[in-house]
Amino acid sequence: MVEANDTLAHDLTLFGRMLVAFVLSGAIGLERELTRKAAGLRTHILVGTSSALFVILAELLVENFKDLSTNIRLDPLAVLSAVVSGISFLGAGAIFSSWRSGKTKGLTTAASILGTAGVGITCGLDHFLLATLVTGLFLATLRMVGWIEARGLREPDDE
Numbered sequence: 210m211v212e213a214n215d216t217l218a219h220d221l222t223l224f225g226r227m228l229v230a231f232v233l234s235g236a237i238g239l240e241r242e243l244t245r246k247a248a249g250l251r252t253h254i255l256v257g258t259s260s261a262l263f264v265i266l267a268e269l270l271v272e273n274f275k276d277l278s279t280n281i282r283l284d285p286l287a288v289l290s291a292v293v294s295g296i297s298f299l300g301a302g303a304i305f306s307s308w309r310s311g312k313t314k315g316l317t318t319a320a321s322i323l324g325t326a327g328v329g330i331t332c333g334l335d336h337f338l339l340a341t342l343v344t345g346l347f348l349a350t351l352r353m354v355g356w357i358e359a360r361g362l363r364e365p366d367d368e
Contacts, residue, residue, distance in 0.1 A: 212224060213289075226261055226332050226333055226337075227258055227262060227309040229332045230260065230329040230336050233340055234256060234257025234258060235250060235257075236348060237253050237321055239355055241318065241351075244308065246318050247315065248303055248318045248322055253321065256296060256329065257325045257332070258329060260328075260330045261329040261330065263330075264288060264330050264333025265333050268283065292326060292330060294328040300322045301319065303319045307340075321347065321351065324347050328340050328343055334349065339355065365367045
């Protein structure tokens with residue numbers, strides 16, 4: 210029974226990482242939602258939380274199978290690569306361009322999706338302060354540049 214309690218406590222700790230990813234990703238998604246962008250609250254929450262989940266799953270896989278072989282190791286770069294590759298397909302879908310007008314749309318949305326994945330990965334790695342500070346930078350960037358564009362001080366390059 211002790212082992213079950215240890216597992217439960219460990220799972221709750223891991224869920225805490227995902228919960229932080231959920232909240233921080235939601236903050237970025239809310240900004241995108243309020244500015245009526247294609248990828249909003251749901252998309253960003255799912256991207257950030259699932260990115261944290263993939264990092265945690267990689268950790269759990271190694272932990273669960275470490276006694277089977279000395280050859281089982283965690284390659285953190287492979288985990289990052291897999292998450293970023295998957296999220297990049299989603300981001301690429303957010304980008305479209307018009308050959309008639311010569312304008313490209315969705316770049317900021319794609320970048321916010323990728324950045325949200327980074328926040329989720331950071332939460333999955335248990336670095337909450339770093340994830341929170343980076344989220345603040347992302348929100349400041351999205352808001353500040355939007356404010357500048359709204360005042361005509363800069364022409365919008367996206368959306």
